[in-house]
Amino acid sequence: MSADSSAPLSSGSPRGWLRLFAGLLIGVLLGSSAGYFYARQLYRPQDAVVITSQQASDQEEAMRQQTTQLRYTRGQLDTADGELVIERAAREELEAQLLTAQAELGRVRDQLAFYEQLLPPGPEGSVDIRSVQIERDGGGLRYKVLLMRSGRNGGTPFAGALRFQATGVLKGETVTVDLAPMQVKAETGPVTVTGESTSAASLALQFDQYQRSQGMLAVPEGFVPENVTVSVLEGETVRATRSVKLEL
Structure with missing residues (x-):
């Protein structure tokens, strides 16, 4: 073996520099690890829970x-x-x-x-005005009339008509006038009155035991009614009558 190969490596050779560099690197790594664990232990809260x-x-x-x-x-x-x-x-x-x-x-x-408000029945077959309601409604009079026949009539209907007469003041004088209906409500529905013949037809009556009639009565211009008389006519004969005093 030559003297050159047995002599120790000098620090100036490449191999010596590598060994020195490796040692320094290992020392840095060890120091960094120790510092990390020390800092973790130092800054971890004392009551921290690890799960x-x-x-x-x-x-x-x-x-x-x-x-x-x-x-x-x-x-x-x-x-x-x-x-x-x-x-x-x-x-x-x-x-x-x-x-x-x-x-x-x-x-x-x-x-x-x-x-x-019905009244006691009359004789057999007679026609009674059992109830009447008349009240002012705008420029007219609203009425309700209930008619009944007493007893058994053998199926023969009563045929007649209603008549409304009002007593009141017209141009400073007390007069009695006939009232024509403006509208009548029967079983077939309301009938609008436009003429004298229609008025007579709308007030016609034909029933066996009872009939209810209601509607509006026209009041002449300037006439102030005070009392209204309702009559049931059979031809020209008055079979029943009722009077109603109007409220002011």
């Missing part, structure tokens, strides 16, 4: 279950709100029906009061 991946997974699963439960609860609340809206609408509908029923009850009571 495993399984514990983290369990917590995530618990959060998902809570989210699902929250969505379910919100769905129940939405359903309850919808039921409340439906219930409120149903209650409003019932209230409207109740108001309608009360109005209908009032109308029936008025009709009952009308029929309760």
